[in-house]
Amino acid sequence: MTHPAYPDVVRYHEETKHHLERYARSPGYMDWGNQPVPFRFYEGVTPLPLPLLETDPGTTHDDLYQRENNAVWPINRQSIGGFLELSLAISTWKSAGGSRWALRINPSSGNLHPTEAHPVLPSMDDAAAGVFHYNPFLHALEPRASLESAVWDEVTRHFSGEAFLVVLTSIFWRESWKYGERAFRYCQHDTGHALAALSFSASLFGWHTRMLDEVSDDDLDTVLGFDKVQWHGIEREDPELICVVRPGGTRSCPHHLPRPFVTACRGMPVTGRPNRLSKETVTWDIIYETARLTRAPASEAASAAYGSRPFRSGAFSPSAPAAMIRGRRSAVSFDDSGSLSRENFLAILDKTLPRNNHPPFDAVRTAPTTHLLLFVHRVGGMEPGMYFFLRAAEDMTDLRAAADSDFLWQEVEPEFPLFLLKPGNFRQTAALVSCHQDIAGFSAFSLGMIVRFAESLRNAPWQYRRLFWETGMIGQVLYLEAEAHDVRGTGIGCFFDDAVHNLMGLADLSFQSLYHFTIGIPVEDPRLTSFLPYEHLLDRPS
Ligand SMILES: Cc1cc2nc3c(=O)[nH]c(=O)nc-3n(C[C@H](O)[C@H](O)[C@H](O)COP(=O)(O)O)c2cc1C
Structure with a gap:
C-alpha cells in the first residue's frame, strides 16, 4: 500500500532536481553577512577536553576493513577522543586571500557541515554517564544531561556488554543558506558520510558500529532532550540516526533502545544553550515539510546478508590508515x-x-x-x-x-x-x-x-x-x-x-x-596554506 506521504516526498525530489535550463530554487547568491557558524557550541557548560591520539591505531590499509586485525581498545576518554578524532574532528586549517577555514575528517557539501554528533557515554574517569555534544572545534564533549548509573546499566544489559551510542543530527539551515531547497538532500549525503566515518574509525579501535534502525525519530528527540532546548528558530538540530558502538566483532545486537532508558531520558534535565549561527535566516518551507514527512517511526526493519566475497588486491599506498583518514x-x-x-x-x-x-x-x-x-x-x-x-x-x-x-x-x-x-x-x-x-x-x-x-x-x-x-x-x-x-x-x-x-x-x-x-590525479592549489588542526588548543590543560 502506498504511504500517504509518498507523493509529497516525490514532489520534494522532483522540485529539487537541477535541470539543464533551470537550477533548483536557492538564494542564487551568498549572503556572507549571515553565513552560519560552522561549529555548534552548547553554551553555559564546562566542556570535557578530549586528548588527541599519541599513537594511531592500525598499521596497514587492510586494518580499515578487517576489524579482527585490530587490538580492541577499552572505552575510556582516551579512546573516545581517538575515535572522534579519526571520524569527525578538524583535519586541517586552510587559508588564502585573508580567509581561514577548517576542513574536517568527514567531507561536507560546500564545507558547510550540517552534521552534529551527540555521544551517549558510560561513566569515564571522572565524568558521569550522560548525553554529550561533540564539539570538533574544541575536540571536547559538552555535557548535555547526566544519566544515573542504574539507567546506564540498563543500556549495558540490553547490548550484552560494554557499549556507547552516537546520535547524528542535521542543522538544515547550514546547507540551505547556500543551496536553498536542494539542501535537505545534501544533509542526508553528509549523514551517510559521517556514519561511514564513524564505522571506519571504530573499526581501527577494534569496535563495531551498528545503526539502530528500529528507533523512531521521536525517541531520538527524547534521548537528546531536544524538546527542552530553546532553539533559535530553524537553527535547530533534527535527529537523523543513532548507532551503537561495541568492542569486538558483530555479535548479534538488538536494533532498538531499551524502553526504561528512553523513559529515563524523558525526565532528565538538560544543560547548555545552542549558540546562534546567523543573525538572520531564510526558511525554505519544503525542507521542513519533507523533514517532517520522512521522520522515522518505530519500526521493525528487515535485514540482509551481504556474503563474504574476498577483497581484490590493488597497489596500496603504504600510508597507515589513520594518516589516510587525516589526509583525505x-x-x-x-x-x-x-x-x-x-x-x-x-x-x-x-x-x-x-x-x-x-x-x-x-x-x-x-x-x-x-x-x-x-x-x-x-x-x-x-x-x-x-x-x-x-x-x-x-x-x-x-x-x-x-x-x-x-x-x-x-x-x-x-x-x-x-x-x-x-x-x-x-x-x-x-x-x-x-x-x-x-x-x-x-x-x-x-x-x-x-x-x-x-x-x-x-x-x-x-x-x-x-x-x-x-x-x-x-x-x-x-x-x-x-x-x-x-x-x-x-x-x-x-x-x-x-x-x-x-x-x-x-x-x-x-x-x-x-x-x-x-x-x-589531483592538482594542488598552490595559493592555499595549511595549518595543523589543533594548534589553537596547544596551551589547553588536558
Ligand atoms: C555531499 C557532497 C556533495 C559535494 N558536491 C560537490 C560538488 O558538486 N562540487 C565540488 O567541487 N565539490 C563538492 N563536494 C566537495 C566539498 O566541497 C568538500 O567536501 C568540502 O569543501 C570540504 O573539503 P574536503 O572534502 O577536502 O574536507 C561535495 C562533498 C559532499 C560530501
Missing part, C-alpha cells in the same frame, strides 16, 4: 595527463560492495539499493566508455528492462559485477551532466549513483533519507580508497538529475541518480 581531501582539479591502473580502478570499485562483518556497510543491515553508472575516461587497460557496476545482482533484470536497449551489458571480467554499456569518449557529457563541472570530465573516472528509488520508499517514506545515507557511505569509501591508491576523489552533489537519467534511458522513478563522484 576533495580534489579541486585533476591532472589530465596521468591515468589510474585497471587493477587499482577495479580494487576501488570492489571496496564499495557490502560484505558481512566488514566496515563500513556492516553498520547497516538493509539490502543494497545503489549501483554505479561509470564514465571511464582514463584508466590504463580499460576502454573509455559508459560502464555499470551492479551492487545488488537481483536488480539486473529490472535495470536492463528500464535502461537503453542498445547497451551492451558486456561483462568486463568473470565473477566481477562490472559491465561495459557503451564505448566512447564521455568526458564532455560527464562534465555537462555534473553541472558543467570539469572535475567530472577531466578525471580518471566519474560516476552517478543509481538507486532503486520508488519501490524503496513507496510504503516507507523515511527510506528517502536512508537512500541518501547509503550513497554517502559509498562516497566515503571512494574518498578513502582514492587516497589509498594515490589518487583523490570529490563528491558531487550538483548534477542535472534527468539529464543523467536520459543518458541511461531511464524514463520513470524506478531508478534515480542521487549522488555523483569523481576520482583522478
Whole structure:
C-alpha cells in the first residue's frame, strides 16, 4: 500500500532536481553577512577536553576493513577522543586571500557541515554517564544531561556488554543558506558520510558500529532532550540516526533502545544553550515539510546478508590508515595527463560492495539499493566508455528492462559485477551532466549513483533519507580508497538529475541518480596554506 506521504516526498525530489535550463530554487547568491557558524557550541557548560591520539591505531590499509586485525581498545576518554578524532574532528586549517577555514575528517557539501554528533557515554574517569555534544572545534564533549548509573546499566544489559551510542543530527539551515531547497538532500549525503566515518574509525579501535534502525525519530528527540532546548528558530538540530558502538566483532545486537532508558531520558534535565549561527535566516518551507514527512517511526526493519566475497588486491599506498583518514581531501582539479591502473580502478570499485562483518556497510543491515553508472575516461587497460557496476545482482533484470536497449551489458571480467554499456569518449557529457563541472570530465573516472528509488520508499517514506545515507557511505569509501591508491576523489552533489537519467534511458522513478563522484590525479592549489588542526588548543590543560 502506498504511504500517504509518498507523493509529497516525490514532489520534494522532483522540485529539487537541477535541470539543464533551470537550477533548483536557492538564494542564487551568498549572503556572507549571515553565513552560519560552522561549529555548534552548547553554551553555559564546562566542556570535557578530549586528548588527541599519541599513537594511531592500525598499521596497514587492510586494518580499515578487517576489524579482527585490530587490538580492541577499552572505552575510556582516551579512546573516545581517538575515535572522534579519526571520524569527525578538524583535519586541517586552510587559508588564502585573508580567509581561514577548517576542513574536517568527514567531507561536507560546500564545507558547510550540517552534521552534529551527540555521544551517549558510560561513566569515564571522572565524568558521569550522560548525553554529550561533540564539539570538533574544541575536540571536547559538552555535557548535555547526566544519566544515573542504574539507567546506564540498563543500556549495558540490553547490548550484552560494554557499549556507547552516537546520535547524528542535521542543522538544515547550514546547507540551505547556500543551496536553498536542494539542501535537505545534501544533509542526508553528509549523514551517510559521517556514519561511514564513524564505522571506519571504530573499526581501527577494534569496535563495531551498528545503526539502530528500529528507533523512531521521536525517541531520538527524547534521548537528546531536544524538546527542552530553546532553539533559535530553524537553527535547530533534527535527529537523523543513532548507532551503537561495541568492542569486538558483530555479535548479534538488538536494533532498538531499551524502553526504561528512553523513559529515563524523558525526565532528565538538560544543560547548555545552542549558540546562534546567523543573525538572520531564510526558511525554505519544503525542507521542513519533507523533514517532517520522512521522520522515522518505530519500526521493525528487515535485514540482509551481504556474503563474504574476498577483497581484490590493488597497489596500496603504504600510508597507515589513520594518516589516510587525516589526509583525505576533495580534489579541486585533476591532472589530465596521468591515468589510474585497471587493477587499482577495479580494487576501488570492489571496496564499495557490502560484505558481512566488514566496515563500513556492516553498520547497516538493509539490502543494497545503489549501483554505479561509470564514465571511464582514463584508466590504463580499460576502454573509455559508459560502464555499470551492479551492487545488488537481483536488480539486473529490472535495470536492463528500464535502461537503453542498445547497451551492451558486456561483462568486463568473470565473477566481477562490472559491465561495459557503451564505448566512447564521455568526458564532455560527464562534465555537462555534473553541472558543467570539469572535475567530472577531466578525471580518471566519474560516476552517478543509481538507486532503486520508488519501490524503496513507496510504503516507507523515511527510506528517502536512508537512500541518501547509503550513497554517502559509498562516497566515503571512494574518498578513502582514492587516497589509498594515490589518487583523490570529490563528491558531487550538483548534477542535472534527468539529464543523467536520459543518458541511461531511464524514463520513470524506478531508478534515480542521487549522488555523483569523481576520482583522478589531483592538482594542488598552490595559493592555499595549511595549518595543523589543533594548534589553537596547544596551551589547553588536558
Ligand atoms: C555531499 C557532497 C556533495 C559535494 N558536491 C560537490 C560538488 O558538486 N562540487 C565540488 O567541487 N565539490 C563538492 N563536494 C566537495 C566539498 O566541497 C568538500 O567536501 C568540502 O569543501 C570540504 O573539503 P574536503 O572534502 O577536502 O574536507 C561535495 C562533498 C559532499 C560530501
